[in-house]
Amino acid sequence: MKHLALALATAGLxxxxxxxxxxxxxxxxxxxxxxxxxxxxxxxDWRGLxxxxxxxxxxxxxxxxxxxxxxFAPAHAANIRALARGGxxxxxxxxxxxxxxxxxxxxxxxxxxxKAKPLPAGxxxxxxxxxxxxxxxxxxxxxxxKLPDIEGWAPRTGFAGGMPVAADPKxxxxxxxxxxxxxxxxxxxxxxSSNGTELxxxxxxxxxxxxxxxxxxxxxxxxxxxxxxxxxxxxxxGFYDKPEQRTGIQRIRLLAxxxxxxxxxxxxLRTESATWTQLLDARRYRGGWFVHSPGYIDVxxxxxxxxxxxxxxxxxx
Amino acid sequence: MKHLALALATAGLxxxxxxxxxxxxxxxxxxxxxxxxxxxxxxxDWRGLxxxxxxxxxxxxxxxxxxxxxxFAPAHAANIRALARGGxxxxxxxxxxxxxxxxxxxxxxxxxxxKAKPLPAGxxxxxxxxxxxxxxxxxxxxxxxKLPDIEGWAPRTGFAGGMPVAADPKxxxxxxxxxxxxxxxxxxxxxxSSNGTELxxxxxxxxxxxxxxxxxxxxxxxxxxxxxxxxxxxxxxGFYDKPEQRTGIQRIRLLAxxxxxxxxxxxxLRTESATWTQLLDARRYRGGWFVHSPGYIDVxxxxxxxxxxxxxxxxxx
Numbered sequence: 295m296k297h298l299a300l301a302l303a304t305a306g307l308x309x310x311x312x313x314x315x316x317x318x319x320x321x322x323x324x325x326x327x328x329x330x331x332x333x334x335x336x337x338x339d340w341r342g343l344x345x346x347x348x349x350x351x352x353x354x355x356x357x358x359x360x361x362x363x364x365x366f367a368p369a370h371a372a373n374i375r376a377l378a379r380g381g382x383x384x385x386x387x388x389x390x391x392x393x394x395x396x397x398x399x400x401x402x403x404x405x406x407x408x409k410a411k412p413l414p415a416g417x418x419x420x421x422x423x424x425x426x427x428x429x430x431x432x433x434x435x436x437x438x439x440k441l442p443d444i445e446g447w448a449p450r451t452g453f454a455g456g457m458p459v460a461a462d463p464k465x466x467x468x469x470x471x472x473x474x475x476x477x478x479x480x481x482x483x484x485x486x487s488s489n490g491t492e493l494x495x496x497x498x499x500x501x502x503x504x505x506x507x508x509x510x511x512x513x514x515x516x517x518x519x520x521x522x523x524x525x526x527x528x529x530x531x532g533f534y535d536k537p538e539q540r541t542g543i544q545r546i547r548l549l550a551x552x553x554x555x556x557x558x559x560x561x562x563l564r565t566e567s568a569t570w571t572q573l574l575d576a577r578r579y580r581g582g583w584f585v586h587s588p589g590y591i592d593v594x595x596x597x598x599x600x601x602x603x604x605x606x607x608x609x610x611x
Numbered sequence: 612m613k614h615l616a617l618a619l620a621t622a623g624l625x626x627x628x629x630x631x632x633x634x635x636x637x638x639x640x641x642x643x644x645x646x647x648x649x650x651x652x653x654x655x656d657w658r659g660l661x662x663x664x665x666x667x668x669x670x671x672x673x674x675x676x677x678x679x680x681x682x683f684a685p686a687h688a689a690n691i692r693a694l695a696r697g698g699x700x701x702x703x704x705x706x707x708x709x710x711x712x713x714x715x716x717x718x719x720x721x722x723x724x725x726k727a728k729p730l731p732a733g734x735x736x737x738x739x740x741x742x743x744x745x746x747x748x749x750x751x752x753x754x755x756x757k758l759p760d761i762e763g764w765a766p767r768t769g770f771a772g773g774m775p776v777a778a779d780p781k782x783x784x785x786x787x788x789x790x791x792x793x794x795x796x797x798x799x800x801x802x803x804s805s806n807g808t809e810l811x812x813x814x815x816x817x818x819x820x821x822x823x824x825x826x827x828x829x830x831x832x833x834x835x836x837x838x839x840x841x842x843x844x845x846x847x848x849g850f851y852d853k854p855e856q857r858t859g860i861q862r863i864r865l866l867a868x869x870x871x872x873x874x875x876x877x878x879x880l881r882t883e884s885a886t887w888t889q890l891l892d893a894r895r896y897r898g899g900w901f902v903h904s905p906g907y908i909d910v911x912x913x914x915x916x917x918x919x920x921x922x923x924x925x926x927x928x
Contacts, residue, residue: 474711499791507901522711530787553774584820585802585824591820
């Protein structure tokens with residue numbers, strides 16, 4: 295009865311079973327595990343958190359770190375920054391957890407104009423829909439790492455600036471795809487009815503049918519388990535029946551407003567890096583415990599790693 | 612700040628935005644919502660639970676219903692039946708919840724031969740790997756409803772007997788795909804090291820890279836939220852650090868052993884039915900809140916509905 299050895303994050307050595315992969319391996323990563331690839335990565339393949347585009351959400355259970363993607367939703371990102379600067383979410387709550395779909399937070403009284411929390415200064419009550427952007431905004435010069443792997447949801451996928459991206463070259467459009475951990479801005483029936491006050495994060499199978507229907511604004515870098523591991527709500531669409539079932543939000547701060555001593559010492563792997571390309575190949579061609587490799591990944595089956603900032607080299611004493 | 616109207620399970624009326632879908636709609640379902648399609652479904656499109664292939668897992672928080680898929684894993688299904696009949700899991704626990712991956716249960720002392728719970732009579736300690744079956748076992752005569760939608764993980768996908776299926780016609784193989792809610796049997800490094808005592812269920816983005824690497828045995832029909840909404844484990848691979856963090860399993864029974872009065876009054880939609888085909892089309896071509904339709908679904912983005920057994924028609928008095 296040995297415990298199941300399913301290892302998601304580690305890719306072992308290639309076994310001889312993989313002698314005939316679907317397509318030729320594209321990198322030298324295939325003799326290395328994901329851990330070895332990460333350990334061998336040069337410092338230049340990593341970047342720090344962007345103070346103007348990082349949110350720190352404090353819950354009683356820990357901290358969630360969210361990275362905004364202004365290239366996909368500039369107006370929403372600006373509003374979300376202003377909301378965080380104004381302390382809008384402080385004391386508000388997680389209102390909804392719908393299984394295999396989304397966790398959502400905002401103002402419990404948001405639907406009641408008399409009781410709704412006022413918007414801080416500098417926040418726009420109304421924003422345009424930002425469901426997609428011109429493709430050239432995530433084009434080659436903008437660091438778009440195109441995946442060779444096909445899928446049915448979009449003609450093209452890849453990663454840009456650490457975000458999972460789908461694109462339609464014929465239509466000249468690109469968008470931040472609804473993968474696990476991606477954050478979006480809730481809207482009502484009108485396409486321009488979101489303003490960033492109510493946000494959701496994908497917690498189940500990628501609901502790619504939402505792509506191009508709603509504005510996606512970023513992704514969770516760390517702490518997803520604090521949002522995904524919550525009891526599901528019993529009312530329609532996963533809203534909680536009773537106020538006491540909600541999870542309170544202590545505060546959400548913009549990293550730029552956080553004292554240096556309280557900033558998370560975290561780095562994010564650059565999706566333009568050779569390390570990321572190697573990691574994707576290690577996922578396509580598995581080893582160790584795996585006896586079969588798909589020779590394939592999809593844009594939602596790989597997430598971009600973070601790591602603690604390594605200690606600076608010490609001068610000799 | 613209206614609450615986000617994201618409606619996963621309901622597909623509204625088609626809007627004019629969808630005048631140019633990717634491919635021609637294939638059914639008459641496109642003027643109906645999913646709810647309307649289900650409401651109009653004939654009784655013959657539904658089936659009852661199979662007493663020999665249904666498990667009832669009782670947790671303090673409620674009941675999880677699992678359907679076994681003996682056509683994909685006959686030896687494992689037979690063992691699991693014998694394990695349930697012998698009360699093997701009664702008093703055992705959920706040991707592991709790894710975010711965006713799996714929830715897993717079994718014997719906390721399973722790795723310790725001296726303390727491990729003995730196998731009930733009729734249970735085989737060793738089983739063959741059942742990673743795939745000959746394609747004809749899920750062929751047309753066996754009710755395989757092939758999807759027209761392409762994907763990158765497998766050359767063919769569809770549904771058979773309510774299970775999400777992937778297949779490789781050239782290799783003549785089919786398998787139960789690792790979609791959300793699919794249950795598998797944990798194994799160690801040896802491919803034939805699973806025996807059904809330790810089971811896992813997919814709780815995140817479909818880990819399709821596991822396909823053909825491990826034996827899948829069925830899927831959760833009802834109660835997924837009780838397995839997916841648990842706190843994630845803090846140790847390696849999502850195992851819990853401390854015994855008290857585990858969720859106890861009160862018991863797991865085979866439906867055939869459950870008194871008639873305690874059996875769930877549940878029906879499952881037949882995936883060979885016209886109703887299922889219509890529901891899939893309603894997901895490809897969305898209406899109502901949606902302004903864009905993908906004209907596409909993948910095998911892991913649609914789950915087979917259940918419903919309470921409708922009351923029998925009453926004779927006139």
